[in-house]
Amino acid sequence: MGIPVVQICAVYDIARSIGVSRILRGFAITCPVGNPNLAAEDEKNSRRRYIEKALEMLQSIGKSDEVEDV
């Protein structure tokens, strides 16, 4: 009866070794979702791509040894 979770993190090795089942590789340690090098509008679009991928992963079976990229 667990709650499905997508973990968005740049350093995914630790999450993977513990067995987290929905890992999405984040942009950077200091900026998990977004890209500070982009203009505001572009950054929001980039962030949207991450979240749309995360929602897709929440609707799929969790896999413990995989890391998804946006």
Next chain:
Amino acid sequence: MGNKKWRAVCFINQFFGQIGGEDKASVGFSVSDKPVGPAILFNSKLNGECEVVGTIICGDNYFAENIESAVEEGVRLVRDMEADIFFAGPAFNAGRYGISCGNMASAVGKQLGIPTVTAMYPENPAVELFRKDTYIMKTKILSSDMRNIVPKMVDIGLRFLKNEHIGSAADEGYIKRDIIKNEYLDRTAAERAIDMVMKKIKGQPFVSEVLPPEFDTVEPAPAIRDMAKAKLALVTDGGLIPESNPDKLKPNGSTNWGEYNFEELLENKHFVIHSGYDGTSVLENPYRLFPKDVLVDLVNEGKLGELNDNVFVTCGNCASIDSAKGEGQAIAKRLLESKVDAAILTST
């Protein structure tokens, strides 16, 4: 004819390399042909047979964000220095530093075939990833253990180099590597096994010679059928909290977490308590940690059912495994009470 000394190379991060703190965590590799920082201590403890011929310094973020290419670059630097032995860290309880030290010690050992030694606090998450590949000496939690641990790293490193006897993990103070070595003992296996069984039956303490691995497998939670009907919550370990810190989170080794109304959190003074990463980026734009702007759009477009008003925040810097588990369970309880169906956890 002089004696040729063995060549030791040390690997350290930007902080111990005196380049800077979190603000310099993204610096790439730099090399000195002299001992720098802890390498000076290594050099002073190595006896006349061996000397530090170079120090390799790399930023924690630079390494952790591009591990494959960083390993390639780092191994090449060690190879160019013609190292006979390689020391990484010690990393103590620092997660990213543990990852770079573990990766380097493992790759250098495998690719260059030379002895490698590193050192970490047993709860460092990198321990489990690399304990089989290299000698990870056990340190205390704080870097004040430096003076104590470096001589131990040097001692085991030199014995490794000279093919001298290295005892068990328990005897020598390194993390067990799951290497099985044949040894002669006074008593046969049958005698030792019976001895253990007798103790077990009598309820007396005994020490098992081989321990089974500990698994804590969590079944992945089932997928959401339709996000358009689901309620989602945001959770983070990035430690962005109200200035008053009502839940008393700590900059590292935190055992507490907080639940905050997102609008109120941002409208009032807030800060990043997590001392293990540079919070400038997320303070500039908190959506980088709490991607609420995009989620609100998705709710308005009918692609997501609902977004929980409150966010759940903890501080993921050197949290002990037990604390992290406890916090996770407590947050999950609140999520269930709030009728949340799914979560996104952002980690720095």
